[in-house]
Amino acid sequence: MALAIRIIPCLDVKDGRVVKGTHFVSLRDAGDPVELAAAYSDAGADEIVFLDITASAERRATVLDVVRRTAERVFVPLTVGGGLRTVDDVRSALRAGADKVSVNSAAVRRPELVREAADAFGSQCVVVAVDARRVEQRVAPRAGARVGARWEVVIDGGRTPTGLDVLDWIERVQTLGAGEILLTSMNTDGTQAGYDNELNAAVAGVLGIPLIASGGAGSLADLYDAVTVGHADALLVASMFHYGTHTVREAKEYLAARGLPVRL
Amino acid sequence: MNTYVGPGESARAPEGEATPAAAPVTIVDYGAGNLASVANAFRYVGAPVVVTSDPERVARAERLVLPGVGSFGRAMDRLKGMGLDEAVRDHVRSGRPFLGVCLGLQLLLSESEETGSPVAGRPDSAVAGRIPGLGLVPGVVRRLDVAPLKVPHVGWNQFWYPAPSPASIGGAPSPGPLFEGVPEGSHVYFVHSYHADPDDPAVVSAYCDYGIRFACAISRGNIHAVQFHPEKSGPVGLAILRNFSSLG
Numbered sequence A: 001m002a003l004a005i006r007i008i009p010c011l012d013v014k015d016g017r018v019v020k021g022t023h024f025v026s027l028r029d030a031g032d033p034v035e036l037a038a039a040y041s042d043a044g045a046d047e048i049v050f051l052d053i054t055a056s057a058e059r060r061a062t063v064l065d066v067v068r069r070t071a072e073r074v075f076v077p078l079t080v081g082g083g084l085r086t087v088d089d090v091r092s093a094l095r096a097g098a099d100k101v102s103v104n105s106a107a108v109r110r111p112e113l114v115r116e117a118a119d120a121f122g123s124q125c126v127v128v129a130v131d132a133r134r135v136e137q138r139v140a141p142r143a144g145a146r147v148g149a150r151w152e153v154v155i156d157g158g159r160t161p162t163g164l165d166v167l168d169w170i171e172r173v174q175t176l177g178a179g180e181i182l183l184t185s186m187n188t189d190g191t192q193a194g195y196d197n198e199l200n201a202a203v204a205g206v207l208g209i210p211l212i213a214s215g216g217a218g219s220l221a222d223l224y225d226a227v228t229v230g231h232a233d234a235l236l237v238a239s240m241f242h243y244g245t246h247t248v249r250e251a252k253e254y255l256a257a258r259g260l261p262v263r264l
Numbered sequence B: 001m002n003t004y005v006g007p008g009e010s011a012r013a014p015e016g017e018a019t020p021a022a023a024p025v026t027i028v029d030y031g032a033g034n035l036a037s038v039a040n041a042f043r044y045v046g047a048p049v050v051v052t053s054d055p056e057r058v059a060r061a062e063r064l065v066l067p068g069v070g071s072f073g074r075a076m077d078r079l080k081g082m083g084l085d086e087a088v089r090d091h092v093r094s095g096r097p098f099l100g101v102c103l104g105l106q107l108l109l110s111e112s113e114e115t116g117s118p119v120a121g122r123p124d125s126a127v128a129g130r131i132p133g134l135g136l137v138p139g140v141v142r143r144l145d146v147a148p149l150k151v152p153h154v155g156w157n158q159f160w161y162p163a164p165s166p167a168s169i170g171g172a173p174s175p176g177p178l179f180e181g182v183p184e185g186s187h188v189y190f191v192h193s194y195h196a197d198p199d200d201p202a203v204v205s206a207y208c209d210y211g212i213r214f215a216c217a218i219s220r221g222n223i224h225a226v227q228f229h230p231e232k233s234g235p236v237g238l239a240i241l242r243n244f245s246s247l248g
Helices: A033-042 A059-071 A087-096 A105-109 A112-121 A166-176 A197-204 A220-228 A248-257 B036-044 B055-060 B072-081 B084-094 B234-245
Strands: A006-014 A048-052 A078-081 A100-103 A126-135 A150-155 A160-165 A180-185 A211-214 A234-237 B003-005 B025-028 B049-052 B064-066 B098-101 B109-112 B137-143 B153-160 B187-192 B194-198 B204-210 B212-220 B223-226
Touching (some): A006 A211, A033 A048, A126 A166, A197 A220, A220 A248, B025 B055, B036 B049, B055 B084, B064 B084, B187 B234, B194 B212
Parallel strands (some): B109 B137
Antiparallel strands (some): B137 B194, B153 B187
16 A cells, blocks of 8 residues: 655745735635645645744744644644754644654754754654756756756755755755655646656655655646656645645545545 | 642633633643643643642552653653652552553553663663553554654554454444544644554554554553654544543
């Protein structure tokens, strides 16, 4: 029997409020992350991701409160990411009720964070989020370098290039103890024009842990392709659900009708 | 030793859940994992929750839940260090309902192959081969050897009830009290690298397929346990917890 392909809505949370548009017009408060997470969970979402994009120094208490209240109402796995920099940040998020945490820029700046968090809490709690941007090949690759399409790891929401090759970085964090990889293509994110499945497949090829693909889902066929072409184990979806292009139910039924294992 | 009873703990059914008042569920706190989710889930289905590390309260609990994530060896060390191993055995012997969750299922067995890195104070544990469990269900906990499938087994997978025995009357097997009203083939959420292999197949109440067919739930008398996380398995998981909270 195969594990079900997971459909995971991602909610951007700022100062304790959801910032993207939402399809759930019937909600009393469509900006409340707890209500939205509960609505998605009731609609069949396999997991929920909260991405905290609060800029202020007060973010920690606000997002922990959101996590705490969500954990009282939502009973599917909850992942929290955004600005987590230390093992203490990870501990606080898990204690508040998150099942997993996602680390991104902080891991690039201090890779040992991945190992420390995995050692302290278990690899299953540690998702390493990686933002990747295609590299235009202007110079012939040096001997021994990977051939074909290449991607560079970027951090700080895409603002800061790192010079790291995405496959090198992912192999490294896997060794450090990451439990899953959340991979976002900066080229397709927000476009609703499809995932970068060449990126997904390249990463899947080096992974012994699950791959959550993110960035670009706009049609139901995009979801299918991310699994069959991109070899993703799970799909992070934001715009497509938030703007009501499709529902969680539609997404799952589409995949199930085409023979993919799905939890209905 | 501490006992925590949440503010306003009573037999209230939360908004939207029309369940009648249920008897309290006691959750063992031995520092092995996030039991808040388990506590939240029981509260959500209307069962008052007591969280305690007091062996007396554990032994005398009306309904006892043993949660757990992490390594088998560390969990057994903590239980023994806090006197909770005997307390759990006493509770089980009382005949009152008991539920083990995830590691809480594995700990019931005779021993585990999970040695991993040496446990503090027992430098030979990495080569010993087996670590003793609570010994309440004869059997061995084994590593999931399912290459090329990925380990740990993480995600949503389906469970199936055992085929009816030739001697069963009426054909269709009863799914067992934990699974009343829950159709087989439902998906539940797993996160584990080891699986329980009980000596007696008759105690297995549900199987899961992941490279191999393994026991994902056991039931014997008052002892119930599940390998998956019912507190993370959406409505199916909540139904299982609701069923447990009304066992008597």
